[in-house]
Amino acid sequence: MSASSGVLQVVHKRLDILRYVCDQHPSKRKLADAASKSRATVDRAVRELEEHDLVYRTDGQCKPTLAGAKACELYVDVEESFAVLDDVTPELSALSPDADLPSTLFRDGSVFQPPARAPYERIEPLYEDLSRADSLVAVTRVFLSPYVDQTMSRGASGEMDLELLVDEEMIDAMPDAQHSVLRECIDSGATVYAVDEPPDYTLFLVDGERLYVALYADSNHLSAVIQNTGTRAVEWAADRLSRLQRRATQLSAASV
Structure with missing residues (x-):
């Protein structure tokens, strides 16, 4: 699997977490509450995003890397374009x-x-x-x-x-x-x-x-x-x- 397809798959799988990180720079606890998911599920999601250099943790917060922010923008742009196409x-x-x-x-x-x-x-x-x-x-x-x-x-x-x-x-x-x-x-x-x-x-x-x-x-x-x-x-x-x-x-x- 190419690196780009790996990024695409993890963004598709973890888009809700990545979007919230990009918008809010939350703590993992706040992220778990906002996502209505268990702490263990959020931990796995954040680790996956970290492994692809899309987010990082600092001072108790989850933040997007530049690559993560751009990956989120690109995916959302494609998602919205498909919504228009679907209509x-x-x-x-x-x-x-x-x-x-x-x-x-x-x-x-x-x-x-x-x-x-x-x-x-x-x-x-x-x-x-x-x-x-x-x-x-x-x-x-x-x-x-x-x-x-x-x-x-x-x-x-x-x-x-x-x-x-x-x-x-x-x-x-x-x-x-x-x-x-x-x-x-x-x-x-x-x-x-x-x-x-x-x-x-x-x-x-x-x-x-x-x-x-x-x-x-x-x-x-x-x-x-x-x-x-x-x-x-x-x-x-x-x-x-x-x-x-x-x-x-x-x-x-x-x-x-």
Whole structure:
């Protein structure tokens, strides 16, 4: 067994003890009380962590080494990323295995889910961000109401700098009222593109710093939204949108 796999196994086994040591620097007695475990069990756990140079004892206290603190941070980061992944597994399983969704989306991400059945309540963090944004770059293959309505309305009024990439088929299926708003968007300075093969998810990049990835159920209603403000996730989204723009067709008001 490699040294790294040994550390991984002991952190997995003793995470509750290691986290408490990192947070509180407790005595072993206090550690046993907090962990609701016997003194003998805590002694074994601390010895295991000491053997892997993750904690040490000094002046009656258990403290993390730098390696222990970093091991705890890394493990918790992975654990939280898997929690995000677990929340959206049904939606991701419906996508192609080749779908361009990087693992960075699940690091430091949050998941919002509307009710499973109608009426579908709007996801307030997303709606509020779209209501306040100064700029938005978005791509969508389905008409997500009320989010796309809000986006086009603010773009048409000039309240927001908008770059909107939409599926060609979605444009054709729009009712007259939405065609009218889309034309107003373009007349007001928004840039609207038609995309012949958009991704099977919606991206909203808000003010260049907040990313929302909207995932759909089979019926094309919104099923889950991942929110992420991490640098890598935002940079991936900006690059993905830029690549889509390069092969899209910019629309004029007359062509809508």
